[in-house]
Amino acid sequence: MRSMGNAATTSDEFVRHTTESLTDGSFVRLVLSRSVDPADAPEKVIGRLVELKAGPYLSLTFRYPTRDTTKNVPLDQAAIWAKEQIGVRFRSALLNTTKRDWQLFVEDSGAAKLVAHKPANAEAPSRAHDRPRQAILDDSARDWLRGLGVLNDRGNVRPTMADKHAQINRYLEIFTHLAKDCGWLERGSGCPTITDMGCGKGYLTFGLWHLFARVWKRPVKVIGIEVREELVASANALARQIGAEGLEFAAGTIENAQLPTVDALIALHACNTATDDAIRRGVEAGAHLIIVAPCCHKEVRPQLGRPAPLAAVLEHGIMTERMAEWATDGLRTLFLEWAGYRTKMIEFVSTEHTPKNLMIAAVRDGKPFVSTAARARVEQFKEFFGIHHHALDEWLRHGLADH
Numbered sequence: 001m002r003s004m005g006n007a008a009t010t011s012d013e014f015v016r017h018t019t020e021s022l023t024d025g026s027f028v029r030l031v032l033s034r035s036v037d038p039a040d041a042p043e044k045v046i047g048r049l050v051e052l053k054a055g056p057y058l059s060l061t062f063r064y065p066t067r068d069t070t071k072n073v074p075l076d077q078a079a080i081w082a083k084e085q086i087g088v089r090f091r092s093a094l095l096n097t098t099k100r101d102w103q104l105f106v107e108d109s110g111a112a113k114l115v116a117h118k119p120a121n122a123e124a125p126s127r128a129h130d131r132p133r134q135a136i137l138d139d140s141a142r143d144w145l146r147g148l149g150v151l152n153d154r155g156n157v158r159p160t161m162a163d164k165h166a167q168i169n170r171y172l173e174i175f176t177h178l179a180k181d182c183g184w185l186e187r188g189s190g191c192p193t194i195t196d197m198g199c200g201k202g203y204l205t206f207g208l209w210h211l212f213a214r215v216w217k218r219p220v221k222v223i224g225i226e227v228r229e230e231l232v233a234s235a236n237a238l239a240r241q242i243g244a245e246g247l248e249f250a251a252g253t254i255e256n257a258q259l260p261t262v263d264a265l266i267a268l269h270a271c272n273t274a275t276d277d278a279i280r281r282g283v284e285a286g287a288h289l290i291i292v293a294p295c296c297h298k299e300v301r302p303q304l305g306r307p308a309p310l311a312a313v314l315e316h317g318i319m320t321e322r323m324a325e326w327a328t329d330g331l332r333t334l335f336l337e338w339a340g341y342r343t344k345m346i347e348f349v350s351t352e353h354t355p356k357n358l359m360i361a362a363v364r365d366g367k368p369f370v371s372t373a374a375r376a377r378v379e380q381f382k383e384f385f386g387i388h389h390h391a392l393d394e395w396l397r398h399g400l401a402d403h
């Protein structure tokens with residue numbers, strides 16, 4: 001069944017189905033998406049019905065790229081909240097009930113469509129409120145954090161390692177969101193293989209293993225690749241000492257290390273074009289998820305042109321430096337999009353801890369190297385900035401022929 005109409009009346013009908021299902025017990029879930037103002041809006045809002053001490057509430061999770069926030073709306077105010085949001089702030093809405101599922105689409109033109117489907121859920125979920133979430137770096141992380149020198153013998157964060165501790169925690173929070181996006185938190189999702197290229201001492205590699213094995217209690221294979229053999233040996237010794245099943249370190253380079261089939265490829269703070277090598281290896285391996293946090297940027301700066309409106313500003317060295325970083329990382333995301341990935345650029349750690357704080361996360365979304373529009377965006381960007389050579393160019397040109 002479907003009905004067409006203007007946004008206001010069709011949205012009102014959707015809101016009516018929502019409030020009815022909240023009161024007659026058939027409500028399963030509400031999902032709002034396609035914000036009218038995507039700049040600072042959540043990607044999704046997910047509503048669940050929960051029973052709190054004070055009564056029933058519509059519990060809302062606002063899903064941003066790297067964090068969730070929550071808000072509980074008393075059931076008697078849910079209709080007002082829904083009317084303010086549905087079709088007004090969000091153009092798509094999905095309501096699952098045990099009787100029927102409803103989908104609302106509002107077009108830019110203001111036309112709206114409401115479609116009814118057979119219910120995907122025969123039973124309403126538990127109304128119990130979730131227990132508080134486990135802290136990521138909890139007591140079960142003490143052995144490896146102490147082994148890596150982040151904690152002292154008394155189990156406290158060493159003052160000189162406070163930034164590192166914050167960085168590991170933030171990284172694992174971000175990874176949690178990306179893992180959800182990749183479906184790795186769903187039951188029966190198997191045992192992903194993750195390589196961490198240029199892993200150094202392995203702070204973030206141990207962290208990733210900890211997240212799967214000890215926080216989520218899920219199987220995982222994490223391989224740290226590092227060129228310095230003494231770091232590989234000490235990381236392997238610590239992994240064995242704490243009985244970290246599924247975690248291993250191997251000597252090798254980002255450019256050439258032999259890789260198994262990987263689900264995720266990560267390279268954090270790899271210098272200059274080593275980040276591009278990591279992107280290339282990830283695309284080549286068909287990794288579902290690629291994460292890089294670039295370090296220094298040397299390739300683009302000497303090539304950077306001075307397009308007229310920017311020329312006077314680029315007289316200042318620091319602005320050229322920043323523009324070169326901006327252009328390098330921007331180009332990396334455009335390449336990744338052409339290679340079939342959906343990209344996100346995220347502030348990794350706050351600038352008060354380090355200026356190298358940008359992270360590019362790419363989730364495979366489609367076929368590589370087929371979108372001529374995506375390729376054109378790469379070319380236009382290079383032309384604008386006067387970039388005639390980029391580390392990913394050559395390989396991606398061959399990639400186009402090979403795929």
Ligand SMILES: C[S@@+](CC[C@H](N)C(=O)[O-])C[C@H]1O[C@@H](n2cnc3c(N)ncnc32)[C@H](O)[C@@H]1O
Nearest residue numbers: 198199200226227228252253254255268269274
């Ligand atoms: C800045 S550290 C980053 C370590 C870790 N990824 C982190 O973010 O905490 C860079 C590490 O990459 C290693 N490295 C540099 N070039 C490499 C390459 N081409 N292949 C593999 N490892 C490399 C260095 O030895 C060093 O341990």
